Amino acid sequence: MTNKDKRKIVDTEISIHPEVKDRISDFQKQCLIDEIKSLPPIKEGEINISTDYIFDMGDNYEVSIFIRNGLAKSIVLDNMEFVVINEKKQILGKKTFNLREAGGIPAHTVRPWKICFEKEEIALGKNDVKKLKVLFNTKGTEFKKSMKVEFENLPSKISYNDKQKYTKFLEGLPIIEDGQFSMCDYDVNKTKEGGISVTVVIRNGVGRKINIEKVPLTIFDADKKMIASGTFYLDNVAINPYKARIYKFSFAKEELYNQDINLKKWEVKFDAVKNISTGDEKNDEEK
Template identity: 55%
Template sequence: MTMNSNDERKVVDTKLSIHPEIEDRLSDFQKECLEDEISELPSIREGEVDITTDFIFDMEDNYETSIFIRNGLQQDLMLQYVPFIIVDSEEKILARKLFDLREAGNIPPHGVRPWKIYFSKDEVDLEGQDLTKLKLVFEKKLKAETIVTVEYENLPKKISMENKEKYTKFLKSLPLLKKGKFTMSTYEVVKTDDGGISVTIVIRNGYDKGIRVKKVPITILDATGEIAAAGIFYLDNVIISPLKARIYSFTFSKNEINKARANLSKWKVNFTMTNTISTGDEKKDEQ
Protein backbone atom coordinates (compact mmCIF):
# COMPACT_ATOMS: atom_id res chain seq x y z
CA MET A 1 0.00 0.00 0.00
CA THR A 2 1.38 3.37 -0.97
CA MET A 3 0.04 6.81 -0.14
CA ASN A 4 1.09 10.17 -1.58
CA SER A 5 3.56 8.60 -3.97
CA ASN A 6 5.85 11.12 -5.71
CA ASP A 7 8.82 9.92 -7.76
CA GLU A 8 10.55 13.29 -7.35
CA ARG A 9 10.82 12.83 -3.61
CA LYS A 10 13.97 11.41 -2.11
CA VAL A 11 14.31 7.78 -1.14
CA VAL A 12 13.82 7.19 2.59
CA ASP A 13 16.51 5.52 4.67
CA THR A 14 14.31 3.36 6.93
CA LYS A 15 15.30 1.79 10.23
CA LEU A 16 14.03 -1.22 12.13
CA SER A 17 11.45 -0.36 14.79
CA ILE A 18 10.45 -3.22 17.11
CA HIS A 19 7.22 -3.00 19.08
CA PRO A 20 8.20 -2.02 22.68
CA GLU A 21 6.34 -5.01 24.19
CA ILE A 22 8.39 -7.60 22.28
CA GLU A 23 11.73 -5.85 21.85
CA ASP A 24 13.25 -7.48 24.94
CA ARG A 25 12.25 -10.93 23.64
CA LEU A 26 14.25 -10.65 20.44
CA SER A 27 17.91 -11.57 20.39
CA ASP A 28 20.52 -9.47 18.62
CA PHE A 29 20.75 -12.20 15.98
CA GLN A 30 16.99 -12.02 15.31
CA LYS A 31 17.19 -8.26 14.95
CA GLU A 32 20.10 -8.58 12.52
CA CYS A 33 18.06 -11.04 10.42
CA LEU A 34 15.15 -8.60 10.30
CA GLU A 35 17.48 -5.78 9.28
CA ASP A 36 18.86 -7.97 6.48
CA GLU A 37 15.30 -8.66 5.23
CA ILE A 38 14.46 -4.95 5.35
CA SER A 39 17.54 -4.10 3.31
CA GLU A 40 16.23 -6.34 0.51
CA LEU A 41 12.84 -4.58 0.28
CA PRO A 42 12.08 -2.21 -2.62
CA SER A 43 12.83 1.39 -1.71
CA ILE A 44 10.13 3.84 -0.67
CA ARG A 45 10.13 7.61 -0.96
CA GLU A 46 9.42 10.47 1.38
CA GLY A 47 5.70 10.69 2.17
CA GLU A 48 4.92 7.06 1.32
CA VAL A 49 3.49 4.38 3.57
CA ASP A 50 4.08 0.80 2.49
CA ILE A 51 3.20 -2.65 3.78
CA THR A 52 5.20 -5.55 2.38
CA THR A 53 4.24 -9.15 3.07
CA ASP A 54 6.81 -11.80 3.80
CA PHE A 55 5.83 -15.46 4.29
CA ILE A 56 2.70 -17.50 5.05
CA PHE A 57 3.13 -20.32 7.57
CA ASP A 58 0.82 -23.16 8.60
CA MET A 59 0.46 -22.91 12.40
CA GLU A 60 -2.02 -25.80 12.93
CA ASP A 61 -5.07 -23.73 13.93
CA ASN A 62 -4.32 -20.74 11.71
CA TYR A 63 -2.08 -19.31 9.00
CA GLU A 64 0.54 -16.83 10.13
CA THR A 65 1.75 -14.09 7.80
CA SER A 66 4.72 -11.82 8.48
CA ILE A 67 4.53 -8.25 7.23
CA PHE A 68 6.72 -5.14 7.29
CA ILE A 69 4.98 -1.78 7.84
CA ARG A 70 7.17 1.03 6.54
CA ASN A 71 6.61 4.67 7.45
CA GLY A 72 8.01 7.17 4.97
CA LEU A 73 6.30 10.08 6.72
CA GLN A 74 7.98 12.64 8.92
CA GLN A 75 5.61 11.93 11.78
CA ASP A 76 4.47 8.91 13.74
CA LEU A 77 2.15 6.51 11.96
CA MET A 78 -0.67 4.38 13.38
CA LEU A 79 -2.71 2.25 11.00
CA GLN A 80 -6.25 1.16 11.74
CA TYR A 81 -8.29 -1.19 9.54
CA VAL A 82 -6.51 -2.66 6.52
CA PRO A 83 -8.12 -5.18 4.11
CA PHE A 84 -5.94 -8.05 2.87
CA ILE A 85 -6.57 -10.89 0.43
CA ILE A 86 -4.66 -14.12 -0.16
CA VAL A 87 -4.19 -15.00 -3.84
CA ASP A 88 -2.60 -17.96 -5.59
CA SER A 89 -0.11 -17.91 -8.48
CA GLU A 90 -2.98 -17.25 -10.91
CA GLU A 91 -4.27 -14.29 -8.85
CA LYS A 92 -7.32 -16.27 -7.73
CA ILE A 93 -8.65 -14.93 -4.43
CA LEU A 94 -8.55 -17.61 -1.74
CA ALA A 95 -9.38 -15.50 1.30
CA ARG A 96 -10.04 -11.94 2.41
CA LYS A 97 -10.06 -10.32 5.82
CA LEU A 98 -10.07 -6.88 7.38
CA PHE A 99 -7.34 -6.53 10.01
CA ASP A 100 -7.09 -4.10 12.90
CA LEU A 101 -3.45 -2.97 12.85
CA ARG A 102 -3.72 -0.57 15.76
CA GLU A 103 -2.05 -3.19 17.95
CA ALA A 104 1.10 -2.73 15.88
CA GLY A 105 1.41 0.58 17.73
CA ASN A 106 2.91 3.91 16.73
CA ILE A 107 5.60 3.59 14.09
CA PRO A 108 8.19 6.40 14.24
CA PRO A 109 9.14 8.50 11.20
CA HIS A 110 11.07 6.40 8.65
CA GLY A 111 10.59 3.32 10.86
CA VAL A 112 9.89 -0.26 9.76
CA ARG A 113 7.66 -2.29 12.06
CA PRO A 114 7.73 -6.11 11.67
CA TRP A 115 4.32 -7.55 12.50
CA LYS A 116 2.28 -10.73 12.20
CA ILE A 117 -1.33 -11.22 11.14
CA TYR A 118 -3.37 -14.42 11.25
CA PHE A 119 -6.05 -16.11 9.18
CA SER A 120 -8.00 -18.67 11.20
CA LYS A 121 -8.55 -22.01 9.45
CA ASP A 122 -12.24 -21.49 10.14
CA GLU A 123 -12.03 -18.46 7.84
CA VAL A 124 -9.94 -19.84 5.01
CA ASP A 125 -9.26 -23.23 3.42
CA LEU A 126 -5.73 -23.48 2.03
CA GLU A 127 -5.56 -27.26 2.25
CA GLY A 128 -3.42 -28.62 -0.60
CA GLN A 129 -2.09 -25.18 -1.53
CA ASP A 130 1.65 -24.55 -1.90
CA LEU A 131 2.04 -21.78 0.70
CA THR A 132 5.32 -20.65 -0.88
CA LYS A 133 3.40 -19.63 -4.02
CA LEU A 134 0.66 -17.69 -2.26
CA LYS A 135 0.72 -13.93 -1.84
CA LEU A 136 -0.88 -11.60 0.66
CA VAL A 137 -1.94 -8.37 -1.03
CA PHE A 138 -4.24 -5.44 -0.42
CA GLU A 139 -7.87 -5.54 -1.41
CA LYS A 140 -8.02 -3.56 -4.64
CA LYS A 141 -11.59 -2.38 -4.20
CA LEU A 142 -11.51 -0.62 -0.86
CA LYS A 143 -14.89 0.07 0.70
CA ALA A 144 -15.35 2.55 3.48
CA GLU A 145 -16.63 0.35 6.30
CA THR A 146 -17.53 1.54 9.76
CA ILE A 147 -16.19 -0.83 12.38
CA VAL A 148 -17.89 -0.93 15.77
CA THR A 149 -16.86 -2.32 19.13
CA VAL A 150 -19.29 -3.98 21.52
CA GLU A 151 -19.26 -4.99 25.17
CA TYR A 152 -21.23 -7.51 27.19
CA GLU A 153 -24.53 -6.52 28.75
CA ASN A 154 -25.59 -9.73 30.48
CA LEU A 155 -22.58 -11.01 32.44
CA PRO A 156 -23.65 -12.13 35.94
CA LYS A 157 -22.83 -9.61 38.66
CA LYS A 158 -21.14 -12.31 40.73
CA ILE A 159 -19.05 -13.73 37.88
CA SER A 160 -15.48 -14.55 38.86
CA MET A 161 -12.73 -12.29 37.60
CA GLU A 162 -11.14 -15.28 35.84
CA ASN A 163 -14.27 -16.09 33.85
CA LYS A 164 -14.91 -12.43 33.10
CA GLU A 165 -11.40 -12.13 31.64
CA LYS A 166 -11.92 -15.28 29.54
CA TYR A 167 -15.18 -13.98 28.09
CA THR A 168 -13.69 -10.54 27.44
CA LYS A 169 -10.61 -12.02 25.78
CA PHE A 170 -12.81 -14.14 23.51
CA LEU A 171 -14.93 -11.12 22.55
CA LYS A 172 -11.82 -9.16 21.56
CA SER A 173 -10.49 -12.12 19.54
CA LEU A 174 -13.55 -12.25 17.25
CA PRO A 175 -13.36 -10.84 13.71
CA LEU A 176 -14.02 -7.11 13.41
CA LEU A 177 -17.71 -6.24 13.51
CA LYS A 178 -19.04 -3.92 10.80
CA LYS A 179 -21.77 -1.45 11.65
CA GLY A 180 -25.20 -2.87 10.85
CA LYS A 181 -24.08 -6.49 11.16
CA PHE A 182 -25.22 -9.21 13.56
CA THR A 183 -23.11 -12.27 14.40
CA MET A 184 -23.25 -15.48 16.40
CA SER A 185 -19.96 -17.10 17.45
CA THR A 186 -19.27 -20.30 19.36
CA TYR A 187 -17.41 -19.89 22.64
CA GLU A 188 -17.46 -23.51 23.84
CA VAL A 189 -18.91 -26.95 23.15
CA VAL A 190 -18.77 -29.55 25.94
CA LYS A 191 -20.44 -32.79 26.94
CA THR A 192 -22.63 -32.60 30.03
CA ASP A 193 -22.58 -35.04 32.93
CA ASP A 194 -25.86 -36.60 31.83
CA GLY A 195 -24.63 -37.30 28.29
CA GLY A 196 -25.93 -34.19 26.56
CA ILE A 197 -24.04 -31.45 24.72
CA SER A 198 -23.86 -27.84 25.89
CA VAL A 199 -23.11 -25.01 23.47
CA THR A 200 -22.12 -21.56 24.68
CA ILE A 201 -22.35 -18.78 22.11
CA VAL A 202 -21.69 -15.04 21.93
CA ILE A 203 -24.20 -12.90 20.05
CA ARG A 204 -23.06 -9.45 18.86
CA ASN A 205 -25.30 -6.60 17.74
CA GLY A 206 -23.59 -4.10 15.42
CA TYR A 207 -26.80 -2.17 14.78
CA ASP A 208 -27.48 1.24 16.29
CA LYS A 209 -30.81 -0.07 17.58
CA GLY A 210 -31.93 -3.01 19.66
CA ILE A 211 -32.22 -6.43 18.02
CA ARG A 212 -34.87 -8.97 19.04
CA VAL A 213 -33.58 -12.54 18.78
CA LYS A 214 -36.35 -14.94 17.77
CA LYS A 215 -34.54 -18.25 17.57
CA VAL A 216 -31.10 -19.82 17.41
CA PRO A 217 -30.76 -22.72 14.92
CA ILE A 218 -27.67 -24.76 15.84
CA THR A 219 -25.95 -27.65 14.06
CA ILE A 220 -22.91 -29.27 15.71
CA LEU A 221 -20.40 -31.18 13.58
CA ASP A 222 -17.92 -33.37 15.45
CA ALA A 223 -14.25 -34.04 14.64
CA THR A 224 -15.23 -36.51 11.89
CA GLY A 225 -17.46 -33.95 10.20
CA GLU A 226 -20.66 -35.80 11.07
CA ILE A 227 -23.69 -34.11 12.63
CA ALA A 228 -23.63 -34.70 16.36
CA ALA A 229 -26.74 -32.65 17.12
CA ALA A 230 -29.05 -30.17 15.44
CA GLY A 231 -32.03 -28.17 16.59
CA ILE A 232 -33.68 -24.78 17.01
CA PHE A 233 -33.73 -22.95 20.34
CA TYR A 234 -36.47 -20.32 20.72
CA LEU A 235 -35.95 -17.22 22.84
CA ASP A 236 -38.75 -15.16 24.39
CA ASN A 237 -38.48 -11.38 24.61
CA VAL A 238 -34.68 -11.32 24.18
CA ILE A 239 -33.51 -7.94 22.95
CA ILE A 240 -29.82 -7.20 22.51
CA SER A 241 -29.12 -3.51 23.01
CA PRO A 242 -27.33 -1.42 20.37
CA LEU A 243 -23.61 -2.21 20.14
CA LYS A 244 -23.80 -4.87 22.84
CA ALA A 245 -23.00 -8.58 23.13
CA ARG A 246 -24.66 -11.37 25.09
CA ILE A 247 -23.61 -14.87 26.12
CA TYR A 248 -26.06 -17.75 26.05
CA SER A 249 -25.76 -21.48 26.69
CA PHE A 250 -27.99 -24.04 25.01
CA THR A 251 -28.11 -27.73 25.84
CA PHE A 252 -29.00 -30.73 23.70
CA SER A 253 -30.25 -33.57 25.90
CA LYS A 254 -28.88 -37.07 25.46
CA ASN A 255 -32.00 -38.07 23.52
CA GLU A 256 -31.51 -35.18 21.07
CA ILE A 257 -27.99 -36.23 20.05
CA ASN A 258 -27.72 -37.94 16.66
CA LYS A 259 -24.35 -39.49 17.40
CA ALA A 260 -23.98 -41.06 20.85
CA ARG A 261 -20.18 -41.13 20.71
CA ALA A 262 -19.62 -37.73 19.17
CA ASN A 263 -15.92 -36.85 19.06
CA LEU A 264 -15.72 -33.30 20.38
CA SER A 265 -11.92 -33.08 20.41
CA LYS A 266 -12.64 -30.81 17.44
CA TRP A 267 -16.00 -29.38 16.53
CA LYS A 268 -17.72 -26.89 14.28
CA VAL A 269 -21.00 -25.12 14.90
CA ASN A 270 -23.18 -23.80 12.08
CA PHE A 271 -25.89 -21.18 12.53
CA THR A 272 -28.74 -20.55 10.11
CA MET A 273 -29.20 -16.79 10.37
CA THR A 274 -32.34 -16.47 8.20
CA ASN A 275 -35.32 -15.10 10.16
CA THR A 276 -33.48 -15.34 13.48
CA ILE A 277 -33.71 -11.65 14.36
CA SER A 278 -36.03 -8.68 14.15
CA THR A 279 -34.90 -5.04 13.94
CA GLY A 280 -38.35 -3.55 14.33
CA ASP A 281 -38.50 -2.49 10.67
CA GLU A 282 -41.25 -5.05 10.00
CA LYS A 283 -43.84 -2.86 11.72
CA LYS A 284 -42.82 0.14 9.63
CA ASP A 285 -43.20 -1.86 6.44
CA GLU A 286 -46.71 -2.94 7.41
CA GLN A 287 -47.96 0.61 7.89
Protein backbone atom coordinates in the same frame (compact mmCIF):
# COMPACT_ATOMS: atom_id res chain seq x y z
CA MET B 1 -25.56 29.37 -2.93
CA THR B 2 -23.81 26.52 -1.05
CA ASN B 3 -24.90 24.71 2.06
CA LYS B 4 -22.54 25.24 4.96
CA ASP B 5 -21.37 22.25 6.94
CA LYS B 6 -23.14 22.73 10.28
CA ARG B 7 -21.42 19.83 12.01
CA LYS B 8 -19.67 20.73 15.23
CA ILE B 9 -15.93 20.45 15.80
CA VAL B 10 -15.17 17.40 17.95
CA ASP B 11 -13.07 17.76 21.09
CA THR B 12 -10.99 14.58 21.19
CA GLU B 13 -9.13 13.07 24.13
CA ILE B 14 -6.07 10.84 23.89
CA SER B 15 -6.70 7.08 24.12
CA ILE B 16 -3.60 4.94 24.67
CA HIS B 17 -3.76 1.28 23.64
CA PRO B 18 -4.24 -0.84 26.82
CA GLU B 19 -1.21 -3.03 26.04
CA VAL B 20 1.21 -0.07 25.96
CA LYS B 21 -0.49 2.20 28.48
CA ASP B 22 1.76 1.10 31.36
CA ARG B 23 4.91 1.58 29.28
CA ILE B 24 4.31 5.25 28.43
CA SER B 25 5.61 7.85 30.88
CA ASP B 26 3.67 10.96 31.85
CA PHE B 27 6.19 13.02 29.86
CA GLN B 28 5.67 10.91 26.71
CA LYS B 29 1.91 11.15 27.12
CA GLN B 30 2.07 14.93 27.45
CA CYS B 31 4.22 15.14 24.28
CA LEU B 32 1.58 13.13 22.41
CA ILE B 33 -1.17 15.40 23.73
CA ASP B 34 0.76 18.47 22.54
CA GLU B 35 1.20 16.91 19.08
CA ILE B 36 -2.52 16.10 18.89
CA LYS B 37 -3.39 19.72 19.70
CA SER B 38 -1.45 20.83 16.61
CA LEU B 39 -3.55 18.66 14.26
CA PRO B 40 -6.29 20.26 12.11
CA PRO B 41 -9.74 19.93 13.76
CA ILE B 42 -12.19 17.21 12.76
CA LYS B 43 -15.98 17.40 12.76
CA GLU B 44 -18.71 15.12 14.06
CA GLY B 45 -19.00 11.91 12.05
CA GLU B 46 -15.46 12.08 10.63
CA ILE B 47 -12.69 9.53 11.01
CA ASN B 48 -9.21 10.88 10.31
CA ILE B 49 -5.75 9.35 10.16
CA SER B 50 -2.83 11.79 10.43
CA THR B 51 0.85 10.88 10.13
CA ASP B 52 3.44 12.54 12.32
CA TYR B 53 6.96 11.46 11.37
CA ILE B 54 8.99 8.79 9.59
CA PHE B 55 12.14 7.65 11.34
CA ASP B 56 14.98 5.35 10.23
CA MET B 57 15.16 2.57 12.81
CA GLY B 58 18.01 0.75 11.08
CA ASP B 59 16.11 -2.37 10.03
CA ASN B 60 12.97 -0.50 8.96
CA TYR B 61 11.23 2.87 8.79
CA GLU B 62 8.88 3.68 11.65
CA VAL B 63 5.91 6.00 11.14
CA SER B 64 3.91 7.61 13.94
CA ILE B 65 0.20 8.05 13.19
CA PHE B 66 -2.84 9.42 15.00
CA ILE B 67 -6.25 7.79 14.44
CA ARG B 68 -9.04 10.21 15.35
CA ASN B 69 -12.60 9.04 15.87
CA GLY B 70 -15.23 11.75 15.45
CA LEU B 71 -18.11 9.29 15.71
CA ALA B 72 -20.32 8.98 18.77
CA LYS B 73 -19.43 5.27 19.10
CA SER B 74 -16.32 3.10 19.27
CA ILE B 75 -14.73 1.82 16.07
CA VAL B 76 -12.18 -0.71 14.90
CA LEU B 77 -10.48 -0.04 11.57
CA ASP B 78 -9.69 -2.62 8.91
CA ASN B 79 -6.97 -2.64 6.22
CA MET B 80 -5.70 0.83 5.27
CA GLU B 81 -3.17 1.80 2.59
CA PHE B 82 -0.41 4.35 3.27
CA VAL B 83 1.75 6.03 0.61
CA VAL B 84 5.28 7.44 1.03
CA ILE B 85 6.12 10.52 -1.08
CA ASN B 86 9.12 12.82 -1.41
CA GLU B 87 9.28 16.60 -1.68
CA LYS B 88 8.31 16.43 -5.36
CA LYS B 89 5.24 14.37 -4.40
CA GLN B 90 6.67 11.31 -6.16
CA ILE B 91 5.49 8.00 -4.73
CA LEU B 92 8.40 6.03 -3.27
CA GLY B 93 6.40 3.23 -1.72
CA LYS B 94 3.01 2.09 -0.48
CA LYS B 95 1.78 -0.54 1.94
CA THR B 96 -1.49 -1.75 3.44
CA PHE B 97 -1.67 -2.15 7.22
CA ASN B 98 -4.28 -3.93 9.31
CA LEU B 99 -5.22 -1.23 11.80
CA ARG B 100 -7.36 -3.65 13.74
CA GLU B 101 -4.18 -4.18 15.74
CA ALA B 102 -4.60 -0.64 17.03
CA GLY B 103 -7.64 -1.93 18.93
CA GLY B 104 -11.03 -0.40 19.58
CA ILE B 105 -10.99 3.38 19.48
CA PRO B 106 -13.62 4.95 21.76
CA ALA B 107 -15.91 7.75 20.62
CA HIS B 108 -14.31 11.20 20.31
CA THR B 109 -10.78 10.00 21.04
CA VAL B 110 -7.36 9.88 19.37
CA ARG B 111 -5.33 6.67 19.27
CA PRO B 112 -1.56 7.15 18.78
CA TRP B 113 -0.11 4.22 16.84
CA LYS B 114 2.98 3.18 14.90
CA ILE B 115 3.36 1.43 11.55
CA CYS B 116 6.59 0.17 9.97
CA PHE B 117 7.83 -0.07 6.39
CA GLU B 118 10.60 -2.53 5.59
CA LYS B 119 13.62 -0.93 3.94
CA GLU B 120 12.98 -2.69 0.62
CA GLU B 121 9.41 -1.37 0.56
CA ILE B 122 10.56 2.23 0.04
CA ALA B 123 12.67 3.26 -2.96
CA LEU B 124 14.61 5.88 -0.97
CA GLY B 125 17.32 6.57 -3.52
CA LYS B 126 18.97 9.95 -2.82
CA ASN B 127 15.96 11.27 -0.94
CA ASP B 128 16.37 12.45 2.65
CA VAL B 129 14.21 10.24 4.88
CA LYS B 130 13.56 13.22 7.20
CA LYS B 131 11.84 15.06 4.33
CA LEU B 132 9.54 12.22 3.31
CA LYS B 133 5.82 12.29 3.99
CA VAL B 134 3.46 9.42 4.65
CA LEU B 135 -0.12 9.91 3.52
CA PHE B 136 -3.26 7.90 4.19
CA ASN B 137 -4.50 6.83 0.76
CA THR B 138 -8.28 7.33 0.90
CA LYS B 139 -8.67 6.55 -2.82
CA GLY B 140 -6.78 3.29 -2.91
CA THR B 141 -8.29 1.84 0.24
CA GLU B 142 -11.75 0.55 0.94
CA PHE B 143 -12.59 2.35 4.17
CA LYS B 144 -14.69 0.13 6.37
CA LYS B 145 -16.07 1.23 9.69
CA SER B 146 -16.03 -1.70 12.06
CA MET B 147 -17.78 -1.58 15.37
CA LYS B 148 -16.29 -2.49 18.71
CA VAL B 149 -18.87 -4.38 20.73
CA GLU B 150 -18.77 -5.13 24.45
CA PHE B 151 -20.50 -7.72 26.61
CA GLU B 152 -23.65 -6.59 28.38
CA ASN B 153 -24.72 -9.70 30.28
CA LEU B 154 -21.65 -11.19 31.99
CA PRO B 155 -22.58 -12.36 35.51
CA SER B 156 -21.56 -9.91 38.22
CA LYS B 157 -19.90 -12.71 40.22
CA ILE B 158 -17.88 -14.07 37.28
CA SER B 159 -14.21 -14.68 38.09
CA TYR B 160 -11.56 -12.35 36.71
CA ASN B 161 -9.97 -15.17 34.68
CA ASP B 162 -13.27 -16.18 33.08
CA LYS B 163 -14.06 -12.55 32.27
CA GLN B 164 -10.64 -12.22 30.61
CA LYS B 165 -11.27 -15.38 28.58
CA TYR B 166 -14.62 -14.11 27.31
CA THR B 167 -13.18 -10.67 26.54
CA LYS B 168 -10.16 -12.12 24.72
CA PHE B 169 -12.44 -14.37 22.66
CA LEU B 170 -14.69 -11.42 21.75
CA GLU B 171 -11.75 -9.26 20.68
CA GLY B 172 -10.34 -12.10 18.56
CA LEU B 173 -13.50 -12.59 16.50
CA PRO B 174 -13.63 -11.45 12.86
CA ILE B 175 -14.43 -7.79 12.46
CA ILE B 176 -18.12 -6.93 12.55
CA GLU B 177 -19.01 -3.99 10.37
CA ASP B 178 -21.55 -1.31 11.17
CA GLY B 179 -25.01 -2.73 10.45
CA GLN B 180 -24.02 -6.40 10.75
CA PHE B 181 -25.20 -9.10 13.19
CA SER B 182 -23.31 -12.31 13.99
CA MET B 183 -23.39 -15.50 16.04
CA CYS B 184 -20.40 -17.72 16.82
CA ASP B 185 -19.74 -20.69 19.07
CA TYR B 186 -17.56 -20.25 22.14
CA ASP B 187 -17.66 -23.73 23.66
CA VAL B 188 -19.31 -27.15 23.25
CA ASN B 189 -19.26 -29.72 26.04
CA LYS B 190 -21.14 -32.64 27.54
CA THR B 191 -23.59 -32.04 30.35
CA LYS B 192 -23.82 -34.13 33.52
CA GLU B 193 -27.00 -35.67 32.15
CA GLY B 194 -25.22 -36.86 28.99
CA GLY B 195 -26.49 -34.15 26.69
CA ILE B 196 -24.62 -31.39 24.85
CA SER B 197 -24.36 -27.73 25.82
CA VAL B 198 -23.37 -25.03 23.31
CA THR B 199 -22.16 -21.60 24.48
CA VAL B 200 -22.74 -18.94 21.85
CA VAL B 201 -21.60 -15.32 21.55
CA ILE B 202 -24.12 -13.08 19.76
CA ARG B 203 -22.97 -9.66 18.51
CA ASN B 204 -25.16 -6.77 17.44
CA GLY B 205 -23.42 -4.27 15.16
CA VAL B 206 -26.72 -2.59 14.29
CA GLY B 207 -27.60 0.82 15.65
CA ARG B 208 -30.88 -0.46 17.10
CA LYS B 209 -31.88 -3.12 19.60
CA ILE B 210 -32.29 -6.58 18.03
CA ASN B 211 -34.86 -9.17 19.14
CA ILE B 212 -34.23 -12.86 18.39
CA GLU B 213 -37.03 -15.43 18.37
CA LYS B 214 -35.54 -18.55 16.72
CA VAL B 215 -31.99 -19.93 16.50
CA PRO B 216 -31.46 -23.02 14.26
CA LEU B 217 -28.10 -24.70 14.87
CA THR B 218 -26.34 -27.98 14.05
CA ILE B 219 -23.31 -29.47 15.84
CA PHE B 220 -20.61 -31.66 14.27
CA ASP B 221 -17.79 -33.37 16.18
CA ALA B 222 -14.11 -33.76 15.27
CA ASP B 223 -14.94 -36.70 12.96
CA LYS B 224 -17.46 -34.53 11.04
CA LYS B 225 -20.32 -36.58 12.42
CA MET B 226 -23.54 -34.71 13.12
CA ILE B 227 -24.16 -34.70 16.85
CA ALA B 228 -27.42 -32.81 17.08
CA SER B 229 -29.56 -30.37 15.16
CA GLY B 230 -32.57 -28.30 16.09
CA THR B 231 -34.19 -24.90 16.43
CA PHE B 232 -34.35 -23.05 19.74
CA TYR B 233 -37.27 -20.72 20.38
CA LEU B 234 -36.41 -17.72 22.52
CA ASP B 235 -38.64 -15.40 24.55
CA ASN B 236 -37.75 -11.78 25.25
CA VAL B 237 -34.17 -12.09 24.01
CA ALA B 238 -32.93 -8.67 22.96
CA ILE B 239 -29.43 -7.35 22.32
CA ASN B 240 -28.75 -3.64 22.61
CA PRO B 241 -26.88 -1.68 19.90
CA TYR B 242 -23.17 -2.50 19.64
CA LYS B 243 -23.35 -5.07 22.44
CA ALA B 244 -22.60 -8.78 22.74
CA ARG B 245 -24.34 -11.41 24.82
CA ILE B 246 -23.58 -14.99 25.83
CA TYR B 247 -26.27 -17.68 25.63
CA LYS B 248 -26.26 -21.43 26.24
CA PHE B 249 -28.31 -23.86 24.21
CA SER B 250 -28.63 -27.47 25.36
CA PHE B 251 -29.60 -30.73 23.68
CA ALA B 252 -30.84 -33.53 25.93
CA LYS B 253 -29.16 -36.95 25.73
CA GLU B 254 -32.10 -38.45 23.83
CA GLU B 255 -31.85 -35.68 21.22
CA LEU B 256 -28.31 -36.68 20.19
CA TYR B 257 -27.88 -38.64 16.96
CA ASN B 258 -24.83 -40.49 18.23
CA GLN B 259 -23.45 -41.23 21.70
CA ASP B 260 -19.91 -41.89 20.43
CA ILE B 261 -18.78 -38.27 20.28
CA ASN B 262 -15.30 -36.81 19.77
CA LEU B 263 -15.34 -33.30 21.21
CA LYS B 264 -11.62 -32.57 20.87
CA LYS B 265 -12.82 -30.36 18.05
CA TRP B 266 -16.29 -29.30 17.02
CA GLU B 267 -18.13 -27.23 14.47
CA VAL B 268 -21.39 -25.36 14.98
CA LYS B 269 -23.36 -24.24 11.94
CA PHE B 270 -26.04 -21.60 12.29
CA ASP B 271 -28.70 -21.62 9.65
CA ALA B 272 -30.17 -18.21 8.97
CA VAL B 273 -31.30 -16.93 12.36
CA LYS B 274 -35.08 -16.66 12.20
CA ASN B 275 -37.33 -13.78 13.12
CA ILE B 276 -34.81 -11.08 13.85
CA SER B 277 -36.45 -7.73 14.39
CA THR B 278 -35.54 -4.34 15.77
CA GLY B 279 -36.78 -3.58 19.23
CA ASP B 280 -38.25 -0.27 18.12
CA GLU B 281 -40.74 -1.69 15.59
CA LYS B 282 -43.62 -1.90 18.04
CA ASN B 283 -42.97 1.62 19.26
CA ASP B 284 -42.78 2.86 15.67
CA GLU B 285 -46.22 1.40 14.94
CA GLU B 286 -47.70 3.06 18.01
CA LYS B 287 -46.39 6.52 17.09
